[in-house]
Amino acid sequence: MKQAIGKLLWWFEERLELRTSLWTVMRHPIPRDLRTQVGWLYVFGSTAMTLLVLQIVTGIGLGMVYVPSAGEAYESLEHINYNVELGWMLRAIHNWSANGMVVLVVVHMTQVFLMGAYKYPRELTWMIGVVLFLLTLGMAFTGQVLRWDADSYWGLGVGAAMVGRIPYIGPELVELMLGGPSVGADTLSRFFALHVFVLPGLLFTSLAVHLYLVVRKGISEPPKPDDLVDPETYIEKYEEKLKTGDPFFPDVFLRDAAFIGLTLLVIVGMSAILGPDGPGAPPDPTLLAVEPLPDWYFLPAFAVLALSPPSLETGIILIAPVIIVAVMFLFPVFAGKGQRSPRRRPVAVLTVIGCFLSYCVLWQLGVQEPWSPHMTAWSGVPVPTHMIKGRTPKELQGAAILQEKTCRNCHALDGLGGERGPDLTEVATRLTRDQLIRQVIQGGGNMPAYGKEMNRFEVEALVSFLETLKPEGYASAESSVVTDRAD
């Protein structure tokens, strides 16, 4: 029996010759330096790749039950969530694994950047890696679109508005992107084709080149300070190291195996506990009481769009991404030699810290959205009782007007309400009566003018209420302009 199996295997081996092809690749030597704890930094790429495979597997499953039609996609998602056996779990895994893939790709890139692994002779590996990063983001965005809900619908509107800003050909590109004059069935179907055929095809092709280069050029050894990369001598030195190297499989792969296992456990756990993401409100163009938000990793871009000055905005939308991608793509060509250790590359370390800090700050702002009016604050947020206790009827009328005229959507009282404009809790200590009247009627400083929307009695009542808004014992604001007083 054993002999028969051996014979059968040999029959295949004679034809496939895997021992001299695949097996040698699996056993390719890895520098011994990875034996120390630093080896744990080399597990992110293989884990990201595993998640890609997981995305394909779960994606095929979802493809069997999802209906990519604008009229039915939303219902089919509900169907998957509630009717299909373990459908909710598959959607959850696909979602959390996608999140994990974005995170791991970024972590992998950061590690490669900090350890100078993109330097000679691995510049091209990095460049293909940048392509893989962009394709991953492309998959994330197109995947969001397939979650055919209000966020998806209005997100496409945002995408179209950005594309529409491209000079001259903007309107044509919008029609190409949407597959017609507006968001509809042809839009969803083309994003489905992108998400399921085009981008995965490109991803796998690029990944094949990336892996070929990784195996061909070998994994970079952990950097040592002052161990300079010199294209004249590097290959020779590296090959010397490989003579005492460990085989990738199974020795070095053990760490990858452990980290991949841990990651899969985390994703299964998150999926089971947190469940799938959405769909949210239905993609109905006539339901306007929605607040569209991109998935979390795109929130910083969302923040940048709120904070950039209008005059620079089109430039920031259209040119900045091109510059960022070009720099990411090309810098190994210009910085492909010399120091690899982060201990000797303070600028590189600062760049990483700067990028992550900016990302986090913008993300935090994107979550908070201080620039957005709180659309329901005018009718839904109470006026703090101490502000209306003991007020005259006129002042109380003013408090009612403050609510009625939707001021609270942008102005907070005691921290409750919108943050677009200043908190009015102590406004009387900052603005005089005349300044308050002028501000209400004329607006200015990013506040709309209410002159046409309020009669003078309403303005009078509102301002008399605002004049009471100051802490106990504080004086009212006084004009710095000295005028002749009658008394």
Next chain:
Amino acid sequence: MNSQSGEPPTMETATTRRGFMEWFSWALLGLGSVAMAIPILGFFLGPIIKPRADEWVDFGPLADFPQNSTRLVDVLNPLRGANDGMTGKVAAYVRRIEGETFQIFSTHCTHLGCPVSWFKESGLYMCPCHGGVYYEDGGHASGPPPRGLYEFEHRVEQDRLMVKLGHLPTLQDPGSAHVSGKNS
């Protein structure tokens, strides 16, 4: 067997025949590829080769729109496709100033296309995304939008309000009212 036909061709005829075959093969490949590429490219560029113009839609009788007020109207998009489902709907804000003078606004913020909400209490449109605010007449009030709300062309026909719309308005391709140069 005729010895002549079995003889190898002379150098000269071989070169010309071969040269011709070579040229012919490449030309055939080129021709075939171009012939195949034209319909395929045409398909992919379809939306811009044959763009669809906005169409007139009935928004209902004038009596539905009180003087000096603004309200939201839902209609079916005249350019919708057979499988669009609820995305084949479209909404627009109708402001009747007086008599037959109207303003029809797109619900899309001119900053990045998010949906603006109308607050009749303060006479303002507010956008939840980046805080764009517009006045009752569509003018820019505050926030990042580069211009006022997009407007659609309208006319009154047998006491019914007709509005021309269909495409998603963007900065360089705004609503029908701007194309006819009415309110831009």
